[in-house]
Each structure stands twice: as C-alpha cells, then as structure tokens.
Amino acid sequence: MRVVDEKAIDGKFPAVGETIDVLVVGAGDAGCQAAREAAAGGASVVLADENPLDPALMGLDVPLAFGGRMDGAVQNRERMTERLVLARPALAEAYEAGIDVRLGTTIWGIFPESAESRALAGLTVGLEDGRRCWMARARRVVLATGARDLMLGFAGCDRPGVIGARALDALLHRYQAFAGRRLLVLGSGSEGLRVAIAAHRAGVTVAGIVEPGAQAEGPAELVAEVAELGLALLTRYVLVEAAGNAEGVTSARLAALDDEGRVLAGGEREVGCDTICLAIAAVPAIELAAAAGAALRFEGTLGGHVPVLDEAGRTSVGGLEMVGAAAGVPADHPAAPDAWPYPERWLAALIASGGLEVPCCRCESVTRADVLGVRPPAYLEARSGPIAARDLGRLLADGPPNQDQVKRLTRSGMGECQGRRCREQTALLLARGAGVAPGRIPLASYRAPVRPLPLALLADDAETEAMRAGWDAWFGIPTQWTPWWDIGTERDGLGRDAGLGDTWHL
Amino acid sequence: MDETKGAAVVIVGGGVTGLSAAWWLARAGVEVLVLESGIVGWEASGRNGGGCTHYYSPLFQEEQRLWPQMDRLLGYPTEYRRFRVGVALNPGQMVRYDTVAGHAARLGFHSTRLDAKELRELAPPVSEAAVGGVFSHFGGHANPQRTVQAYAWAVQDLGGRILQNCAVTGIEVGGGRVRGVATTRGRFGCEALVVAAGPRTSALLAPLGIDVPLTPARAEMIVTAPLPAMALGGVDGNGLYGRQTLRGNLAYGGGPHEWLDPDGAWPPRRPTTPLLRNLARRLVELFPKAGHVRVLRSWAGVIENTPDGRPVIDRLAEPANLTVATMSSVGFGLSPASGKAVAQLVQDGRCHFADLSSLRLERFANLPRDWRERRGWVPPEPADGVAVG
C-alpha cells in the first residue's frame, strides 16, 4: 500500500469553488473578441476583468500608474461599473451572447500542474472580487491582460500627477474620472501621440508632447493629426523635474538638448501642468503567464518580455493562451531583437538631465545610483566600508547581470506596487551599466499574487480538515528536533509526543 | 582569473554551507575555490526563513556565539537580529515552547514566559486570543539573501575564488583520493574536496559509490507590505516560522511541503501553489490587526532532507580527502558553525568545538532501499481533474 507522508501537501487542497470551461482574463478588445469566439464555438465562457478597480489599489499605482489623478467618482463602484459597461459596448454584446461577464473580478494567480506541483490538477486559478477570494479549475485560460506603462524616474516623479498613458486612457474613457486639467506628455511615439490626441478630444489641455530626439517617433499620420490640432511637439527637450506642492505637480521643468543629446546650458523651460504622462512604451502584462511558468522571450519591438506562442496563441503551459496587447505591443520602428531603442533613448536623456540621484524604485526609495552602486537600503546604515566598493562593476566580474540578484541587494522592485513602476528602469540601468542590450537582462521573477491583496482577503476560509490536521511549521520528521544528547535514546523520535514539533525550530 | 586553475580546497556548491566553509578556510589562509552551478545562494540558501535558533543541534552553541559577530567578521551586513518571541494561541502550543525552553536552558540559554499582556506590548498586532508566549534570550534571524552575498564577498576579500555558472559534472578519484572535478568550464584539480551541493549532493557522490540518502522537497513562503516595526522582528507561532524584516515586511512560511523526484531536473523549477492562502490565513490568525496588509509575493525553495532530518557533516574514510555537508532543511541558521566545522574537518580531520558523531554518514548504512516509499517521501499521485486544452 502506498504510504503518504501526513505532513506533505498530498490531498490537502480543498475542492475548487467552481469549474470553468473557458476563462478569459481581461475584457479589453482582445478579451471580448476571444470570449465571443469561444462562445460561438460552443464553449461555456467566463469573461473576467478587474475593473472597476479597488480605489485603494489605484492609489498604489496598481495595476496601472494612475498617479493619484482619479477623482472621487472611483469610490462609487456601482457607478463605475455602469460607466465601464457604457464605454465598452462589447461587454453588453458578450452578455447577450450568453457569456458570464464578471466585472470587478481579478485573477491573482494561475497554478498549473507540473512535475514540481503534482498536487494540483490542470489549471487552478485564483480569483477575488474584493469581498471573496476563491479557486477555480479551468480547462482553458485565455490571457487578454493588456499592457501597462513603462515608468522612468526623474526628480519629483513621486508627486501626485505623474501618470502612465494607459492609466490616463482608462481614467478618461472607461472611468470618466480624470482629475487633471493640463497635461504634459512624455514620448512622441504612437503611445504618446495617441494619448495626447485622446486627451485633447476629451477636453484636457495638452501643454505639450516632449521628445528628446530631433523629430517625432510616431507615424506621420499621427504627427500630422497632432499638428492639425495645434498640440505643441517639443522636440530636443527632456524633463528635468516635476515641480509642485503637496497636491501634486504644478509644472514641469524641461531642458533643451543638443544634437548629441547633451543638455544645452540656458535652455531650460518651464511648462505649467498638473499631470505628466509617461507615454514612452507599453509593456505587455505578462505577470500571470510568467508566474505560471510559461516560456517567455525578450522582444524589444513588442514591448519587452512576451510569451512564446505557437500559431494558435498557446503558451508553453498546457491550456494557457495569450492574445492582444499582452502578447506584444508593436513598436513604431524595427530594431535588433535584444534592443529596446526608444526606452533606452529616454533613459539616456533623463540621465543627461537629471543624473543618477533620482528615484528608480519609489516604494523602497532606491535611486538609480543605488542600483548601479548595488547599495543596500539606507535604513541598514551599512553603505560605508568594503561594501562601498561592491558596485555593479564588481558584481559583473563574477557573472552576467541578473536583476533578481540586484533586487535582493538593493530592494529595487520589492515594494508594494510589486515593481510595476521600476522593473523596466532597473533592467535598463543594469543593461547600461553592463554595456549589454536590455534583452540580455534576465526577467526579474513574477510571483502570485499578481496584485497586492490584503492578507484577510486572500486567507483561505475553506481550509480542509486534512490541511489543519497535517499542518506543521516544518517537515514534521519525528527525529528532527531531538536534542543531540537524546539521539539514540528512547526519547529520540518522539517528536510531538515529546512536546516538540509545529513551531519554533528554525 | 585563470579559470582552469584548481585550488588546495575545491568546494562544490555556493549556498550558505559551501560559502561559509570557504570563508572559514580562507580565514585560515587556505586557498579555496567555490564552484557554483548558478548564482551564489540561488537555491534554498537565498529563499528561506532566516531563522538561527537550532537548540537541538550539536552546532547550536557555536551558532549562537557566532551570529552576533557575523556582520563584523564578514564585513558586510546580514541583517541579523537577536532573540525571538514565540506566540501561543492555545495552551498546547505553550507546552511546546516550555519544552524548547527547557532544552535550551540545559545548555545555559535563558527564556522568559510572557503573559498575554506582556506579549502584546512586545508585539502589538498579536491576536487577543493568544494565551501567552515565550521570549528567548537566544536565537534570532538574519536576511538570507544578504547573508549569502556577505559570505561570498568576504571569501573574495580573503583571496578565495568563487566561480558562478560552473556546474560540477564529475569527481575524479585516484589512489583513494579525490584529484579534481570535471565541470562545464573545464577541470579543476584539488587537494581536498568539499561537496555542499544541497539536494544535488547525492547525485554528485553516487558515481563514487557513496550513498547520501536525500529527498528534495519544495516549501513555500509569503511576504507582505511593510507595517510598523514591532519591538522585536522575530515573532512567530501558530504553525508558522518567520519574521518581520527590518524594513517591516512580514515574511512567513510553514505548512505542508511537496516531495519531489530526486532525479528531477536541475536547477529545479520552484512553482508556488494556492498554499499561500493557508499561509495568509495562519498569519491573520496570528496577527489579526494586520488583516489589511497586502501580500506582495509568494515563493518556494527546494530543500534537501535526510531520513532522520539531521544534517550530514562528515569527512569520509574513502576518499580520505572528501568532506560532505548537507543540512537537511536546517542549514541557514547553522551556517556560521557548519562552515567552521567543515573547515576543521578538511584541515584537521575533526571538529574541535562540537561532537559531530550524530551527523556522520555511516548512520544510514543499513537504510532499506525503499526508505522513501516507507516514509511516503514521494511525489503526490497526480490529482485528477478536467483535462487541459
């Protein structure tokens, strides 16, 4: 008969709360379409989207960099749900097509069965709706999770009013809850030009579109449209600082750049604005796929790390597919696969204007200099002595750059926004420091829960009796905690019977 | 650096055990080379709870003596903080703390019982339901990730070499002695070899006819956003081990592990599971006032385990210049002392500060072949569910 270690995971997970045939995560254009197609094929489909978001999460810049520029309306969940449905007719159509549309529902983890997690069957999915958290088993999961914005640091970037293009777009069009009036856009690629045009159309004053290069990055037709609308394209400029007060940004200080990208003395310029929008690049939202162990690759012209997909859009994880912006956001120009030219150029310009003593990871107060210096956090008060010499250069003498290693040492990316605001900047800095292409920096790990969720919400309220009964703080090996002087005596191996076990042994 | 140049002592494995051994040897002026298949501390050594309180181990006294000095000795921060508080949510848990306190007292380490009020003064978020606890004037925690790097840098500062991304593929023996190792980056000669390769220790030694019985297992932890610092970081209980970090995060683990196939892929995949929900539940039970704190990450590590759960630290009779060190899931905290013991075994053939007879490999000589199956230390039967795809 098969013996089972009663302290091992076998048989301890509760039955899942529901079984889903096809789960589509994200109800943007791509998700709505995938859900409709699956339903048309006869599948029973759940279409889940995290919007309307918990306002507390929005305040943390999760999942998008809202920069504190949402108005009070976001507190009213019902009203926001109505607005979201009105803003996206495809949702009503999906509902009509018999699709189980669930708004305000977040997928915080996908746990596939594997050789290292054999206690799970198929795809186990974690869901929550702000009140409840539960697990489901899905036959097929389509990730249509979209993209978030690349964020880079500059002086004052932690002031309210520093926002990402996709966050701004959501506030303008889906929530109708944008609290800003005067906008400065950083980046003149498609992302930047589109968001500037959209904001202008929504009645926001666009104070300018900043571009460090000599000409706009985006396609001619969008450039023409911007010109027609009379929006100022500020080429050969870069941001120096987001100036402001406690309420947030009140103006942007810009520096003029020369042909070589150097700051021109006397070329400063101040632009009044309450919102500064980073529209440099969209980064595919791969966190669920990455945490589930799907194979990924770097492709700068698709926005960084993207899933490896077959022709049918299937990832390397059985049953897991990806579509839409989550699978890649095409860049405006071709480039070498390892390169990520536009973000690289922006970071170079921001370093030229603002130097290294500006934030990289805001949650953990890590500057760009801290990353390159591989400095421990300031609160350790351990930055002098031999550690001062242990910078990136020294670390590279021991092996190729690794973002997780630098994260462990500097804490860049360890904070409450789960690295959303610093992940790419950290990688770009390491690439610069190491003199390699950004694609050479291994992706820093993503982990469940892919949204920072409260302990009390995640806590399992359906814990099984087997889990309770078989729980031990460590392995529960009866001989493990025998004090060494009792080894070999009759007291050896009594474990819990000798008052040992369950806690406090490590 | 001359990559194919061997060293007097070659150490396989750049986890805390191998790195600490290298550091002690380098301190003694011995030429050392650490070969690590990945990055230092990338396996269990950089993914653990950081606990340094192994009262049952023959290495305990040295562990306790060394930790408070480690930052200074290494020259780099480990975030070591001393003392611990154990929280009892019921009288049964209190009994276990008393047992532990009794064992430690025998070695001269002192603990104080805390009533519910004293407990909450020290650790305000602790549950109102706690019946009491114990304050140990010994033990503590360090930050594993900082500690591995501290060891590695300290080794280099003493002239020791560490070669990362270099996997040992074979051990060369001749005339009853290890002569060198074959690796993915060439051959390295040595006068003595230390194998401290965690769960891979068995696979490396099996071709020599040396059976180190180990089974790897996966264990999980979670970490939350920071919350205001408690008077003492090392507060745990309710079936959890862990700590509040210096930054304020709650980092805790515990609960069931998953046994893995000993011949599975290396480096291992380290998936997490919905167990994070059970960890969250236990943590809220322990600290109800922290229910609003957000969980930022979960992670897993792969751990080596011997049949009796105790380390193997042994210099073998044959080959006579081979020392084995594998820690059976209690190796982080013990590392200052385990490395010192290994260094003494390598240099002098014996450990001068502790009786390691209970940690010899020969204790497993009569282990039945099916010891894993007998204990149920085998991967779960695949759960059944709906077909995928």
Ligand SMILES: Cc1cc2nc3c(=O)[nH]c(=O)nc-3n(C[C@H](O)[C@H](O)[C@H](O)COP(=O)(O)OP(=O)(O)OC[C@H]3O[C@@H](n4cnc5c(N)ncnc54)[C@H](O)[C@@H]3O)c2cc1C
């Ligand atoms: C600023 C801007 C610039 C654009 N530029 C271009 C362009 O250059 N070219 C072009 O063709 N199109 C452009 N578009 C359109 C856009 O890129 C895509 O057409 C569209 O936004 C991507 O659709 P999607 O469905 O893949 O993702 P999205 O519309 O982003 O939808 C993804 C949804 O999934 C949700 N979600 C993510 N993770 C989870 C989770 N774990 N649980 C639950 N829900 C989740 C998100 O909140 C979101 O609602 C632009 C859009 C914007 C806003």
Ligand SMILES: Cc1cc2nc3c(=O)[nH]c(=O)nc-3n(C[C@H](O)[C@H](O)[C@H](O)COP(=O)(O)OP(=O)(O)OC[C@H]3O[C@@H](n4cnc5c(N)ncnc54)[C@H](O)[C@@H]3O)c2cc1C
């Ligand atoms: C979640 C978790 C919590 C834990 N909590 C605690 C705790 O609180 N306190 C405590 O004391 N212990 C704890 N442990 C156990 C502790 O982490 C381990 O016992 C300890 O790290 C073992 O260290 P090691 O150096 O012996 O092995 P490892 O850390 O496994 O290092 C072995 C190294 O050898 C390398 N290697 C393997 N094969 C080869 C090869 N062929 N060539 C070259 N290199 C190779 C590996 O890459 C690895 O880096 C915990 C473990 C986990 C996973």
